[in-house]
Amino acid sequence: MPYSREHKQNSREKILQSAYRLFSTKGFDNVTVDRVMQDCSLTRGAFYGHFRSKSELYKEALKFAASNSKLADIKPEGLSSREWLSVLLDGYLSLEHVYGERPCPLAFLATDIVSRDKETHKTYAQVYTRMNQLILDYAGRDTVKNSQDVFSLTSMIIGAVAVSRTLEDQQQVQQILSSCRQQARLMLGGI
Amino acid sequence: MPYSREHKQNSREKILQSAYRLFSTKGFDNVTVDRVMQDCSLTRGAFYGHFRSKSELYKEALKFAASNSKLADIKPEGLSSREWLSVLLDGYLSLEHVYGERPCPLAFLATDIVSRDKETHKTYAQVYTRMNQLILDYAGRDTVKNSQDVFSLTSMIIGAVAVSRTLEDQQQVQQILSSCRQQARLMLGGI
DNA sequence: ATCTAAATATGATCTTTATCATATATAGAT
DNA sequence: ATCTATATATGATAAAGATCATATTTAGAT
DSSP: OOSOTTHHHHHHHHHHHHHHHHHHHHOGGGOOHHHHHHHTTOOHHHHTTTOSOHHHHHHHHHHHHHHTSGGGSOOOTTOOHHHHHHHHHHHHTSHHHHHSSSOOHHHHTHHHHTTSOHHHHHHHHHHHHHHHHHHHHHHOGGGOSOTTHHHHHHHHHHHHHHHHHHOOOHHHHHHHHHHHHHHHHHHHHHO | OOSOTTHHHHHHHHHHHHHHHHHHHHOGGGOOHHHHHHHTTOOHHHHHHHOSOHHHHHHHHHHHHHHTSGGGSOOOTTOOHHHHHHHHHHHHTSHHHHHSSSOOHHHHSHHHHTTSOHHHHHHHHHHHHHHHHHHHHHHOGGGOSOTTHHHHHHHHHHHHHHHHHHOOOHHHHHHHHHHHHHHHHHHHHHO
């Protein structure tokens, strides 16, 4: 047996991490396999030992990002679900998220996904459903009049960060995020 | 003088129309110059008589889309500004818009823009500002507590249609759009 | 009818990049 | 030490597509 048992698994995770960071900031076509591998200090050739194709990498990176996203973090002890949800939303609607290393795939891949294959669409849809579900759960289902109300909340926060990343004017971005944080609190009262 | 005086202008508009339709559904890299020209029954060569490069085409198509978008339509006689705004928002949050021929560039190019050049970013930002302004104007500025409140509304509707286009489940899309239409009405009360 | 400038079409070039074929390096087992 | 399966690296191939150089078509003016 060559290398240690975990070596390949480690490499795979490094590739996924680099891939997602690059894909989410540049989109599928503006990222080359070479660039991803350079980013994690490996080379082209090694790539095909881990993934069948660039498309497969994209899909796996999407799954990887979903399970490692801020929104998947575990609620700390001593906070109510509602309080934790509030923390999560503020984190989501923050500059750190907009420009950070673990951006939400729902926002940052939104229009990029359209040209990908059916499987990838399905994965995206699953991530989307999970996000809505998670917010519903934290908000407390018993207080929900209509579970569909959550869609307007997620639309808003996804739209906000997606647009924010394209804007140069930092002050305007701050205003957008702030406006949405405030609105989110109002909506959660309603939900 | 060859051709009629308006011929070239007509060609230019046809190119822009095809270009925007394709760019907004597939993104910059998944559209070739060839494909655009085929779409409007011209050929590659003619292209460079109209635009310096594919990048320039993209930028011009973005401007073109902005000035021809649903939201730029003129208010018909006999409707109050608020009523007209309501019509516009329902149109924006409709299946026809999500899958139609005149989609909103703010939503459908959102993440695609990130990899484009500075000029294009600037154009996008202008379109974004115009959209917010337009909604503020129709909503009636005197009734606005805080003009920044409009950002959460535009984030929501942009996010809603951007995400909707990636989802396969038509029923879910309907629910998202419906949820946002309802929420928009609530928010306009507040604005 | 013919001439001409503008618009459009066609063929060629050159770069980029995904993927493959092949070679080398690694580290556990003998 | 050496052997071997696996991980990684390097060089080659081939296709796609943006752009350019050149040819052809168009329709108004003479």
